[in-house]
Amino acid sequence: MAAAAVTAAALSACTIPPRSGDAGTGPGKTITQIVVVPPESTTPLVPAAPPAAAGQGPLAGFDTLAAQLGGDSGIALAPVGGGQSIVAGTLQSGPAWSTIKVPLTIAALTAPGGSGQLTSVAQAITASDNAAAEQLWDSLGDPPVAATHVQAVLQQFGDPATVVESRKTRPEYSAFGQTVWSLAAQTQFASFLPCHTEAAQVLGYMDDVEADQRWGLGTLPNTSFKGGWGPDEQGRYLVRQFGIISTGSGQLAVAVAAEAPSGSFNDATAMLTQIAQWIGTRVATVTSGASC
Known part of the structure; x- marks a missing residue:
């Protein structure tokens, strides 16, 4: 597959009621690094080189924005078709929450008889309906089997490292939603969504x-996205999104995450909206993937 590099010249919502609280990683220095994953690689995602100095390349200035926002936040970019994932910020991984519904719905649609589940797929993505997602998960078999099917989709779409959770580590939430998914791995997965016909309906x-979930990346034009959110055991919210931004030079995969100083859901979504607007001012100068 052809892959274009991101040059210096040059995004899963859970239907649970928001409440105060935050899944924090703690304060730290902003990190900018490049992760390289060959499109057909079967090896884990690992840094190809030591972290670069903060604020380089197309993410220059993110550390300043993050400091202004407070709390913890992170971002990753990758060109569509595979290539380098460029990441910045103090928050680079955490529970997938409802962002995992994207590979889950693809797995359900491509399973035998999956075309009959289109209504549940639509609800799981457009409304982030948890009951619909659980139905799709159950249709794939017992939890370990279902996890294997979803993980196979991740591997097919350029993310060989993420391990889909099959156990209910927190009884009140889905097993699959507690999958630990890094922003770098998520952008690798997203970068191949436009390249596979199996993903066309889900990408659509x-x-x-839905309008009430169109914060963050949802405020940008020409963007396909999915969000996800949930509290840690202290009630503090991690809010994240990933998706595809169409630019003048092609398409760009992006993943963002935030945990507000207050720990609240609303404050974290406001952070993501500010981050998305910051991205929006820069996408015209990013050379993004032009083909798969």
Whole structure:
């Protein structure tokens, strides 16, 4: 597959009621690094080189924005078709929450008889309906089997490292939603969504997310996205999104995450909106993937 590099010249919502609280990683220095994953690699995602100095390349200035926002936040970019994932910020991984519904719905649709589950797929993506997602998960078999199917989709779409959770580590939440998914791995996965016909219907639903979930990346034009959110055991919210931004030079995969100083859901979504607007001022100068 052809892959274009991101040059210096040059995004899963859970239907649970927001409340105060935050899944924090603690304060730290902003990190900018490059992760390289060959499109057909079967090896884990690992840094190809030591972290670069903060604020380089197309993410220059993110550390300043993050400091102004407070709390913890992170971002990753990758060109569509595979290539380098460029990351910045103090928050680079955490529970997937409802962002995992994207590979889950693809797994369900491509399973035998999956075409009959289109209504549940649409609800799981556009409304982030948890009951619909659980139905799709159950259709894939017992939890370990279902996790294997979803993980196979991740591997097919350029993310060989993420391990899909099959156990309910927190009884009140889905097993799959507690999958630990890094922003770098998520952008690798997203970068191949436009390249596979199996993802076409799901990607279409990512264009039609309901209005009350169109914060963050949802405020940008020409963006397909899915969000996810949930509290840690202290009630503090991690809020994250990933998706595809169409630019003048092609398409760009992006993943963002935030945990507000207050720990609240609303404050974290406001952070993501500010981060998305910051991205929006820069996408015209980013050379993004032009083909798969």
